[in-house]
Amino acid sequence: MSGSSSGGKPTPYLRSMLYVPGDSDRKLAKADDSGADAVVLDLEDSVAEGNRPAARRKVREFLDARPPGARRPQLWVRINALDDAALGDLVAVVGGGPDGIVLPKIDGPAEVETLSHYLDALEAREGIPTGRTSICAVATETPRAVLRLHEFATANLPRLVALNWGAEDLSAAIGASTNTDSAGEWTLTYRTARTSVLLAAKAAGVQAIETVYVDYRDTDGLIRASRAAASEGFTGRVAIHPDQVAPINSQFAPSDDEVRLARRIVDAFAGAGGVGTVGIDGKMFDIPHLKRARTTLELHSRFADAEL
Numbered sequence: 001m002s003g004s005s006s007g008g009k010p011t012p013y014l015r016s017m018l019y020v021p022g023d024s025d026r027k028l029a030k031a032d033d034s035g036a037d038a039v040v041l042d043l044e045d046s047v048a049e050g051n052r053p054a055a056r057r058k059v060r061e062f063l064d065a066r067p068p069g070a071r072r073p074q075l076w077v078r079i080n081a082l083d084d085a086a087l088g089d090l091v092a093v094v095g096g097g098p099d100g101i102v103l104p105k106i107d108g109p110a111e112v113e114t115l116s117h118y119l120d121a122l123e124a125r126e127g128i129p130t131g132r133t134s135i136c137a138v139a140t141e142t143p144r145a146v147l148r149l150h151e152f153a154t155a156n157l158p159r160l161v162a163l164n165w166g167a168e169d170l171s172a173a174i175g176a177s178t179n180t181d182s183a184g185e186w187t188l189t190y191r192t193a194r195t196s197v198l199l200a201a202k203a204a205g206v207q208a209i210e211t212v213y214v215d216y217r218d219t220d221g222l223i224r225a226s227r228a229a230a231s232e233g234f235t236g237r238v239a240i241h242p243d244q245v246a247p248i249n250s251q252f253a254p255s256d257d258e259v260r261l262a263r264r265i266v267d268a269f270a271g272a273g274g275v276g277t278v279g280i281d282g283k284m285f286d287i288p289h290l291k292r293a294r295t296t297l298e299l300h301s302r303f304a305d306a307e308l
């Protein structure tokens with residue numbers, strides 16, 4: 001995972017990204033105390049077109065009332081697609097200093113580059129340090145985007161900190177009447193898109209964000225699905241309801257057992273001095289395990305700090 005973006009700021013870590021419709025005062029009022037690592041103020045699919053001007057105003061006011069630096073959670077904005085209302089959205093919100101922009105419905109990395117240029121200009125206009133606004137791309141909403149995911153491996157996109165995948169818009173785009181099988185599992189097309197996003201994110205050195213769990217009253221199901229995603233390498237997940245945030249945060253943070261084992265691995269290597277392998281409880285651990293253990297401890301201390 002990359003440690004910093006072009007503006008020299010630490011990469012914002014995203015276990016949970018809670019979407020809040022940008023036109024809803026009641027939901028915006030719940031955002032501060034949600035416990036999410038990032039709140040995503042939505043100007044896209046959860047806002048009817050007629051409400052867009054009001055939503056832009058509300059989102060800007062919300063950002064202005066929580067200036068960067070004195071802000072927790074991170075505040076992101078999901079704008080409309082670049083071939084739709086993106087520019088108007090950006091002009092309205094960038095002055096509020098959002099931590100990041102979620103870009104939906106891309107066809108590939110080129111749109112992320114275009115957004116980066118827009119942000120260069122708007123940050124300059126607003127006196128914001130160049131590169132401070134991060135980007136998370138929703139990278140599977142068109143068939144072209146799925147086919148181009150491998151291009152993220154070689155793209156030079158310093159603002160990009162996360163890739164997220166979604167099934168609903170892709171189903172619409174390909175004319176599928178369903179995206180799950182009779183057992184409720186993603187069909188092959190969506191499993192392919194999901195796996196490709198995971199690999200593309202890792203290849204690009206950015207966070208891999210699991211899609212929404214739509215059944216927001218089913219906490220057990222959310223926990224199971226999030227645990228599975230975390231064990232596959234996803235680093236965070238979209239939330240659509242405040243009740244989903246705590247279960248998601250818990251599953252995408254290292255567990256107590258993982259932290260204990262990581263400490264033992266790091267200690268064993270330190271104690272053995274300069275060796276490439278150690279044995280613990282009859283199991284072999286080598287350098288990749290040591291690297292992983294260090295990452296686990298780093299994440300653990302980061303989340304422990306965040307909870308203070």
Ligand code: COA
Nearest residue numbers: 018019020021026027028030031042045046212240241242
């Ligand atoms: N962010 C902040 N607050 C939220 C919220 C969200 N995403 N979803 C619900 N709440 C609030 C509700 O307003 C309610 O508080 P209130 O009584 O003070 O109004 C409380 O949490 C409990 O909500 P509940 O009654 O259980 O759900 P609901 O019927 O109000 O809302 C949804 C259900 C699905 C409509 C709502 O969760 C939602 O709009 N989610 C976001 C959808 C979205 O952004 N989609 C696009 C990204 S995939």
Ligand code: MG
Nearest residue numbers: 045104168169
């Ligand atoms: Mg959508």
